[in-house]
Amino acid sequence: GAVVSQHPSRVICKSGTSVKIECRSLDFQATTMFWYRQFPKQSLMLMATSNEGSKATYEQGVEKDKFLINHASLTLSTLTVTSAHPEDSSFYICSAADRPRGGQRVTDTQYFGPGTRLTVL
Amino acid sequence: AQSVSQHNHHVILSEAASLELGCNYSYGGTVNLFWYVQYPGQHLQLLLKYFSGDPLVKGIKGFEAEFIKSKFSFNLRKPSVQWSDTAEYFCAVRGYQKVTFGIGTKLQVIP
Numbered sequence: 389g390a391v392v393s394q395h396p397s398r399v400i401c402k403s404g405t406s407v408k409i410e411c412r413s414l415d416f417q418a419t420t421m422f423w424y425r426q427f428p429k430q431s432l433m434l435m436a437t438s439n440e441g442s443k444a445t446y447e448q449g450v451e452k453d454k455f456l457i458n459h460a461s462l463t464l465s466t467l468t469v470t471s472a473h474p475e476d477s478s479f480y481i482c483s484a485a486d487r488p489r490g491g492q493r494v495t496d497t498q499y500f501g502p503g504t505r506l507t508v509l
Numbered sequence: 510a511q512s513v514s515q516h517n518h519h520v521i522l523s524e525a526a527s528l529e530l531g532c533n534y535s536y537g538g539t540v541n542l543f544w545y546v547q548y549p550g551q552h553l554q555l556l557l558k559y560f561s562g563d564p565l566v567k568g569i570k571g572f573e574a575e576f577i578k579s580k581f582s583f584n585l586r587k588p589s590v591q592w593s594d595t596a597e598y599f600c601a602v603r604g605y606q607k608v609t610f611g612i613g614t615k616l617q618v619i620p
Contacts (some may be wrong), residue, residue: 392552422608424579431513431599447607481553494540498608500553 391415392484394501401472402509409467409504411482417462418484423455426479438465470491472508480504511536511604515611522590523619530585530614532574532600542583544574548596556598559583559587570594590613592620 391414403408411421420439424432436452438444438459446452454476456468465484469476483498516531534540545555557568564576574585583600595618600611 424610429612431612434607434609483553484606497555497558499555502552 389400389501390486392418392462392482392499392501394480394482394504397502398505398507400507404471406468406470407472407506409469409480409482410504411465411467411484411501413463413484413486413499416427416484416486416499418465418486419462420485421459421465422483422485423457423465423467424481424483425501426481435467456458472506474508477506477508480506491504511602511607513600513602513608513609513611515598515600515614517614518612518619519615520553521617521619522593524592525589526529526618528585528587528590528594528616530598530616532583532611534581534583534600534602534609536581536602536604537616538600538604542576543603543608544568544572544583545586545599545601546596547599547613553599556585590616590618592618595620 393412395410410476418500421437422437425435426432434447436444437449438457439460440462444457459465481503483500485498512535514533544557545553546556547553557566559566559576567573572587576583597613597615599613601608
């Protein structure tokens, strides 16, 4: 159980175009989804936290107009990289946390997707 | 701000050797601590976690970790590694509302 998928797994696009990445929880309802970015030889960097039906909370330094996040349902969140540039090339990973149960914090256990490799030419 | 440091970036061990991966964190409040593992070509998976109670936490596949509050540490251990333990291991700390990951340690186990 607790499977998270991402699509696409790899995308190459031209500079100036927009790219949408989907993150789906396949067998559970995810009240909260997280988007991370990972540069080579660096740790995962949290970009934003999204809760179903509300606006995403972005980490400091992350441009919300550039990285649009939509969490329209309990099983789907999307990240759109708008007007992508070569410096946006990176590995983007999503994770999902299921519904909290009696006192459990929602961020306690995250289930990760396989990641999406974005290359902007 | 919270931070996590993993001391060993690349560890090479022979099968049956003992493993200890260091993890230290920086945060002034109550924390939850995690170790995640990423096997080659697979997703990040939760190995074990500490919320409260017994500071010695046992996880899957024979791994354990000890939370030492005075040292702000949460080191991962396994008494005898196997070739199948070859993977990248990430320590993470949850402070107020946010989880921060360490840079990861690549473990290579030689048969």
